Amino acid sequence: xxxxxxxxxxVIWGTTWIAIxxxxxxxxxxxxxxxxxxxxxxxxLTILLCLxxxxxxTLRDHLFCVLQGCCVFGFNFLCFYTAAKWIxxxxxxxxxxxxxxxxxxxxxxxxxxxxxxxxxxxxLLGLAGIII
Numbered sequence: 001x002x003x004x005x006x007x008x009x010x011v012i013w014g015t016t017w018i019a020i021x022x023x024x025x026x027x028x029x030x031x032x033x034x035x036x037x038x039x040x041x042x043x044x045l046t047i048l049l050c051l052x053x054x055x056x057x058t059l060r061d062h063l064f065c066v067l068q069g070c071c072v073f074g075f076n077f078l079c080f081y082t083a084a085k086w087i088x089x090x091x092x093x094x095x096x097x098x099x100x101x102x103x104x105x106x107x108x109x110x111x112x113x114x115x116x117x118x119x120x121x122x123x124l125l126g127l128a129g130i131i132i
Contacts, residue, residue, distance in 0.1 A: 017089040020081060029081035037073055094130055101126070 023032040048054040057065070080092055101123055107113040 014093075017093045020077075020084050020092070021089045023081070024084055029078055033074060033077045033081060036077075037069075097126070097130060 019036070023036070045054070080096065083092055104115045104119060104123070108115070
């Protein structure tokens with residue numbers, strides 16, 4: 001099951017740059033992003049309802065989820081959609097792949113969480129792949 005889920009993530013995130021490329025046009029970036037995540041949200045909500053996996057949340061939790069969604073997806077994708085006007089989405093995907101490194105650095109800076117030792121080898125290999 002883990003291999004299937006991993007493959008699904010690779011396919012979805014690997015093709016997201018094609019979607020960004022195809023959504024470039026006369027429509028403002030914010031509109032494209034809104035519709036993209038509105039459709040994804042309705043799809044996810046439908047799946048959770050069908051599987052009876054939807055759990056009640058407090059108003060505070062909802063507000064936190066909205067803030068997190070805006071930061072992780074909304075603002076982030078607004079930057080990437082805007083950048084796609086100026087650089088190739090393939091180059092964007094390479095830059096975005098460095099997010100894991102920045103997440104580890106931010107976890108250390110803000111939460112004092114040190115990455116596991118295997119992270120350093122993986123980061124080195126990832127950087128080598130990006131450079132190549």
